[in-house]
Amino acid sequence: MKRRIMTFLLAVCMAVSLLAVPAGAANTAAVTFSDVGDKSTAVAVESLRLLGVLDGYGDGTFRPGTVLTRAQFCKMAVYAMNGSNELGRYRTVTVFSDVKPSYWAAPYINMAAKGKNIISGYADGKFHPDRTVTVGQAVTILLRMLGYKDEDVGGVWPDSYMAEAALIGLTDGVSGTGNEGLTRGQAAKLFLNLLRADQKEGGSYLATLGETRTGQMLVSSTADGPRGAGTALQMASGAVYSLADGKVSNGMLNGTKGTLLLSKNGNEALTFVPDSVGSSKVVVLSTAKATELTDTTGTKYVMDNDTGVYYNGKESVWSEVYSWLNAGTSLTLYLDAGGGVDYVFVGGGGTTSNEAVIIYEKGSTSGFSSLAGGTSGYAIYKNGLPATAGDMRKYDVATYSSTTNSIRVCDTRITGYYEECYPNPKEPTKITVLGYEFNVLPTAMQTVSQFKPGDQITLLLTEDNQVAGAVAASGNTATGNAIGIAEVSSGSATVDLLCGIQVKGSVSLSASDVERLNGQLVRVSSSRKGGLSLTRLTGGVSGELNVAERKLGSRNLADNVVVFQNDGSGLTAISLSQIADGSVPASQITYAGTDWAGRVKVIVLNSAIGGGYIFGRANYTANYDEEGNREGNAQLSVEYGAGKSTPTFETGYVVRNGDIVGITIVTSGNTQRIGSLVYPDELRNVPNTAWSGKGAVTVNGRTYTVPASVPCYNTQTKSWVTLTEARAYADSATLYVYQGVVRFLEVG
Structure with missing residues (x-):
């Protein structure tokens, strides 16, 4: 009986019939499917289509929802x-009475049953x-294809097989019970998981194919x-591999990290299999250091020297x-399963652009659907x-990122002297x-070719700083908006633009101009070959900066x-979050610029910001008279680590001993006092x-920054601990949060 049951259970097979282009046939045009809107399915379909x-x-x-047949x-x-x-040798073989050579x-059925020994028929x-x-x-x-046998899995079908498949990641992203019909979309995910899987006896399954x-x-699959x-497929290393059988990719795999499958002789690319672990995240950079990067939300990411970029x-x-x-600068961070940064693409799309759409009318999204390949x-x-x-x-530039399934729009424009070109204008x-x-x-060639070296030109840039088009620099057209921090001498200047590139050129400046411009935020242009023109940015939006309300003036x-x-x-x-006082007066703001929507996007503060709060556990002692009435000021200190505590101050604040509070310390002459006290x-x-x-x-949907030095306390052991x-x-x-930052942490 068991043999009959297993024979029935292993009678499993399918392929794609009724297809316009049979699997394995040459395909010399990029293919996109209008009804595949789910990104994970689209990625799986494209990886398997190329193969x-x-x-x-x-x-x-x-038709991802269509149920498949065994054939x-x-x-x-x-x-x-x-x-x-090997199909030729199985065309005239009859293995099953209901599968004639015609x-x-x-x-396919005969080969799977007799040649590969991965299926059987029914008892009849x-x-x-x-x-x-x-x-x-x-x-x-699929487990059979990975080398698993009945004794490796167990005798309860389909539960044992489904459990083993889940254990090795074969069913990742595939919902449904073992008895439900398999759809085409589910099949695509199953087979992609197969390509990612290891064989039972060791070694990756993908390595058996090439x-x-x-x-x-993968920088570009087009x-x-x-x-x-x-x-061809282009890797970040610069290596380029032609796709086999004249295939052309639809770009859905661009900007992904994974395994490249080449033919056994290594001459052609068969497909690219994106990794299944980790995730990608687009952030905007605030600061970059050797050991960490911080985005504009204050979130910090630990970085290694050899992290790929x-x-x-x-x-x-x-x-x-x-x-x-x-x-x-926009960055795409590829995170590993533990949340660490595994790779960085400089540019929010996670891939270089291959084509772009220029917007010529306010509010227009013409061409966006085409960019996305119908996705x-x-x-x-x-x-x-x-x-x-x-x-x-008008003159915004749009590109498509398959990594994040997003249209990336950029309004960066560079105006200057057209110096050189390659190979010709x-x-x-x-x-x-x-x-x-x-x-x-x-x-972009159609618009750029209308200019020649010596012209004044405005370049329209993509998010990854490629030229999507060009317009004249004079008249009623787009003007340059490139700004950056200048390093200036009397004869030359280098400007690190906020869009992520560095420009250089000669300048002719007086000593006072050098002092005024060096290290400052400037707008840059050029009117001659090899030269730069710099204008320091001042003014803009006026008013007080209110951190809590996230406003500058109105x-x-x-x-x-x-x-x-x-x-x-x-x-x-x-x-x-570093502006601990919560506000900056207008007198200390030298520049505030806005974006297309009138929101403040760049702020330059004139001088150093004030001191911050010290957060920790309150040690509080009140003074009482003989009748038990509170009198005079209490005593308060804040402990924020093992052996770390503020001085003890007299205070009128009333808190409970052990409360988590934040205080500022104000120095006046030779004395100190508590300036303010807050509860996170x-x-x-x-x-x-x-x-x-x-x-x-x-x-609850909001991300909070966690400083590396956040004080952590164990209430059960009554000891200070590391994070x-x-x-x-x-x-x-239990987290204690102030102004979007975790200031204190308790466990126990």
Whole structure:
């Protein structure tokens, strides 16, 4: 009986019939499917389409919700085993009485049963190829392909097989019970998980299909190759591999990290398999240091010197790049399963642009759907912030990021003297302005070719600083808006632009001009070859900066506002959370600039900001008279670590002993006193799963910054502990938050 049951259970197969382009056939045009809106499904479909495992229908749909038959699954399984070259010997074989040689899927079914020994028929000797294949049956056949046998899994079907598949990640992203019919969308995810899986006896399954290159960052899956435009995969290292069988990708895999599969001779790319672990996150940079980066929300990320970075078209490491990154730059962070930064793309899209759309009318989104390749559900971001069609302005530039399924809109413009081009002005692929050589997108050549060296020109840039188009620098057109921090001498200047590039050129400045401009925020342009023109930015929006209300005067602050502080030697980027006093008077604000929506996006403070609060446990003693009435001032000190405590002050504040409070200390002459006292917000029972690495924690949809020095206290052991020790001691903690920053943590 058991043999009969297992024979029935292992009778599992399918493939893709009724397809306009049969799996494995050559495909010389990029294919997108109008009905695949889910990003994870779209990625799986594209990776498997390139490998020849599946394809879509003649009407441009994939039909992810359509249930598959056993014959269809069998065909997919054969292609996923790279067995199509052996089909000829199984075309005239009859293994099952209901699968005659004339049946369309006969060679696939016969090969899977007799050649690969991964399926069997029913007890009646039939295969029933047109019956629906279930999730459990599909999982069983894939486990067989990985080398698992009955005795490895157990005898309870489909539960044992589903449990084993879940354990090795084979069913990640696939919902449903083992007895439900398998859809085409689910099948795509199952087969992608198969390509990511290890065989039972060791070694990756993908390595059985060809030569593998792990840990690759795919910059473009539509790069130019020996077979022509858009026919190759380009890695962050610069290596380019032509796609096999003349295939062309739709760009859905651009900007992903994973494994490159090459033919066994290593000459052609068969497909790219994105990694399944970790996630990607687009942030706007506030500060970059050798050991950490901080985004404009105050979230910190620990960085290693050898963390990979893709910057200005080249692969590098963090230690070589971080000092060149400016506040306001969009970064795509690839996080590992523990929340650590595994790789950084400089640019919010997570990939270099291959094509762009220029917006010529306010509120227009014309061309966005085409950029996204028909993928639905994309989000729109402008300069790193969520945006709508109403935020679009003339001469904005839009690109598409498959990594985040988003349209990335940028309004950066560079105005200056057209210095050089390559190879010629009619078909330029490179153009030099402000001493910087820009890449020119193919879609930009039509507008850029209307200019020649010696002209004044305004370049319209993508989020990753490629040229999407050009307009005249004079008349009623777009003007340059590039700003940055200048390093100036009497004869030359270098400006680190906030858009993430560095420009250089000669200047002719007096000693007073050098002093006025050096280290300051400037607008930059040029009117001659090799020269720069600098204008220091002052004024703008006026009013007091109110951190709590996120306003400067009557204007709201942008979510990605960048704040600079003049520390005497130049500008240093700071976060709003560092302004402990909560406000800055208008007299100390030298410049405040706005974005397209009138929100304040750049602030320059004139001098150092005030001292901050010290947060900790209150040691409070009140004074009482003989009758038990409180009299005079109480005594208060704040303990914030092992052996760390403020002096004891007389105070009129009334607190409870052990309360978590924050105080400022004011020095007047030779005496000190408490300037102000605040209670942070208390967030109870915050689970360890809410943390994103050591630097951030998300509660009720809001992310809070966690300083590396945050005081941590164990109330059970009555001892001070490290953050790591606190998380190891308990599954949850109580957080004390002030101005978006975790100031104190308790466990126990």
